[in-house]
Amino acid sequence: MEDQTQIFGLRAIIEAVTSGKTIDKVFLQKGLHGELFNQLESLIRAEGINTSYVPVEKLNRLTKKNHQGAVAQISPVEFHDMETLILQIVESGETPLFLLLDQLSDVRNFGAIIRTAECTGVHGIIIQKKGGAPVNGDTIKTSAGAVFKVPICKVDHIKDAVFYMQASGIKVVAATEKTNQTLYDVSFKEPTAIVMGSEGRGINPSILKVVDHKAKLPLLGEIESLNVSVACGAFLYEAVRQRL
Template sequence: MKQEPKAENEEIIVGRNSVMEALKSGRSINKILVAQGDRQGSLREIIGKAKEQGLVVQTVDMARLDALGGPKHQGVAAMVAPVAYVELDDLLQQVACSGKTPFLVLLDELEDPHNVGAILRTADAAGVQGMLLPKRRTCPLSGTVAKTSAGAVEYVPVARIGNVAQTLKYLQQQGYWIIGADMEGDKLYHEADLTGPVVVVVGSEGKGLGRLTKECCDLLVRIPMAGNINSLNASVACSLLLYEIVRQRGLK
């Protein structure tokens, strides 16, 4: 039986009262784990509140919760992020007030925590002002992400978002230019003008960007590949794009 790993620095909260208080307080929760079976009383209330907040609620068997929190879990556990997420509008306001050209990264269906951590580390070095992580099908902040980022998770604000396509359209309305990394992109990455307000969108190694995500991009760029393997590690591809922006903007 596969057990939910507890990543380093990631807190596990168990018990109905404790989880409910975490929900009420606005803690940065990655997901809620609920035991199979009847969901009455306070457990039903927890599930409802979690869904109101757009959190992932995952059904697991009782043994999995036993392994996480011992016998006092009362059928529910919350996996809490090592640092707090920020609200998207707060992040955009912070960027607008910075006096710098907006520079954001959005990860689309990137599930490897080591890649997410590595991208955070490069993002901090390149001067990225914030990262956007979808609530579903993308690795949330965890202890593994924090460790791989070498501390960058403390400095790059991370916002969790709902629907990716809707978020990208909203960002376009705010004046952002959406640049997607894709093997069949319209231009080579160094031929594109990346000097304006940009959101760099990176997908998973296997699937790349989702179809709807591609359709929302203003421009798709590709990285030239001369070898026999037709894709790069996601964090490597993202690093190339971020430092091309650094080069074009003349940042020092």
């Protein structure tokens, strides 16, 4: 099933990038060469666009059209500037609550998190430009439209966002099992950003080294972890409980 947020063909993608379209990801055919292909490669590299080199069969599954070895996913939302957004929230007098997603890979988890974020008053979601789930049709559907209501920002590295949050007076809390402290031991009443990790790896160790607090959910059964969107919901609603 083709996604309305897709474009295909070398010239079409080049035109989309040069005209300022927000491209989430480009899929390029492995082993392909040529002047136009090389031009597209150079362009997306210069723009820092997330790229995957895939077999032609993958491209054929993405679209039935003549893709010429390239398919791009266009974001259906406009991304916000993180620094501007933080300044706006701080100046508004509200107590900031942000989410930092460290390379979450599943679009349905991403959509579910956005939906919960909207319901819990999150002021913005920060994602990394490369390595994370795109904002596509599945994200929109799973978020129940919340993707159009919660500001989403893209940064080069999540660690940079952590440092900027801290410099702005926002405490950064990592949701991780690598601690003895539970989320009920942490105060969410002051300006806070919560970091959630990817489904398989969790939060990058380099990020865990620089956060202000680490907190985990108490698990009373035999399974060692929760789905990331469920865990995120528990953290956000504890923040809501404390702030009410």
